[in-house]
Amino acid sequence: MLLWVTDHLSVTGIVPSLTYQVFFMKKLWTTTVPGKDPMADSIFHYYQELPKYLRGYHKCTREEVLQLGALIYRVKFEEDKSYFPSIPKLLRELVPQDLIRQISPDDWKRSIVAYFNKHAGKSKEEAKLAFLKLIFxxxxxxxxxxxxxxxxxxxxxxxxxxxxxxxxxxxxxPRTKDILTTHPFTKISNWSSGNTYFHITIGNLVRGSKLLCETSLGYKMDDLLTSYISQMLTAMSKQRGSRSGK
Incomplete structure (x- = not known):
C-alpha cells in the first residue's frame, strides 16, 4: 500500500484519499457480557470468538452446534435461502472442525435449515448477539x-x-474437550517462558507443583498470564483501599 501511494504521488503529484479502519483484538475478557456493548459485540467479540469455536476448542452439545450453525449462516447470508444447497460445502464455516464427520453433510444441512427457520426474521446483528449469548x-x-x-x-x-x-x-x-483442572490466578506463584517452552508453578515455590510445557507460543502465554494477574492484583488493591477508607 505504501509503495502504491508513493508511485501514485510521483506520477500525479496528488496524495490519494484513503479510507481505512483498524480493529483491535480484545485481550482480557474479565468483564465482557454479550449485550452490554452491542457495537463491540458486532465488530469485535463475534469475529474474535467465531474462529475459536470453529477450531473445536469448546465442549458443546449437538443441539448447540445446530443452533450456532444456523446463526452463523444468518450472519453470513441473512434471510437469503439460496445458499441452503451449498451448506454441505460450507460446513467448515458453520460447524466445529472436529464434529463435521459425526453426521453426513446432508443431515447437517437439514438440521441447520430447520433451526434457521425457527428464527425467521432475525437480523444479522441479532444473530451475532444470539451466538455470543449462547457461548457465554x-x-x-x-x-x-x-x-x-x-x-x-x-x-x-x-x-x-x-x-x-x-x-x-x-x-x-483436546479429544473430549473436558476441563481436567483449572488453576485460579490466586494459586499461581510463578511462571516463565522461552522460545520453546512455558513453565508454571501452582502453590508455593517450595511445595508447589510444576507444569512444564513445550510450545512455541510461550511468550504469548506469559504475556497473557501476566496481564490477567496484574489486573487481578490492581482490583484487589482497590478493594483494600476502599475498605480502609471507610
Whole structure:
C-alpha cells in the first residue's frame, strides 16, 4: 500500500484519499457480557470468538452446534435461502472442525435449515448477539487457547489444550474437550517462558507443583498470564483501599 501511494504521488503529484479502519483484538475478557456493548459485540467479540469455536476448542452439545450453525449462516447470508444447497460445502464455516464427520453433510444441512427457520426474521446483528449469548454460558468463553505438549503430569494426556481466561488457567483434554483442572490466578506463584517452552508453578515455590510445557507460543502465554494477574492484583488493591477508607 505504501509503495502504491508513493508511485501514485510521483506520477500525479496528488496524495490519494484513503479510507481505512483498524480493529483491535480484545485481550482480557474479565468483564465482557454479550449485550452490554452491542457495537463491540458486532465488530469485535463475534469475529474474535467465531474462529475459536470453529477450531473445536469448546465442549458443546449437538443441539448447540445446530443452533450456532444456523446463526452463523444468518450472519453470513441473512434471510437469503439460496445458499441452503451449498451448506454441505460450507460446513467448515458453520460447524466445529472436529464434529463435521459425526453426521453426513446432508443431515447437517437439514438440521441447520430447520433451526434457521425457527428464527425467521432475525437480523444479522441479532444473530451475532444470539451466538455470543449462547457461548457465554460455557466456562471457556473468552479464552485464549494454546495447544502444548506437557511433560510432567502422568495423569493427563501428553498433548493438552490450555485455556487462559478470567477464571485462571484451565487444562483441557483436546479429544473430549473436558476441563481436567483449572488453576485460579490466586494459586499461581510463578511462571516463565522461552522460545520453546512455558513453565508454571501452582502453590508455593517450595511445595508447589510444576507444569512444564513445550510450545512455541510461550511468550504469548506469559504475556497473557501476566496481564490477567496484574489486573487481578490492581482490583484487589482497590478493594483494600476502599475498605480502609471507610
Amino acid at each position: 454460558k460455557w466456562p471457556t468463553f473468552g479464552s485464549a487457547f494454546f495447544e502444548v505438549k506437557q511433560t510432567t503430569e502422568p495423569n493427563f494426556p501428553e498433548i493438552l489444550l490450555i485455556a487462559i481466561n478470567k477464571y485462571g488457567v484451565s487444562l483441557i483434554d
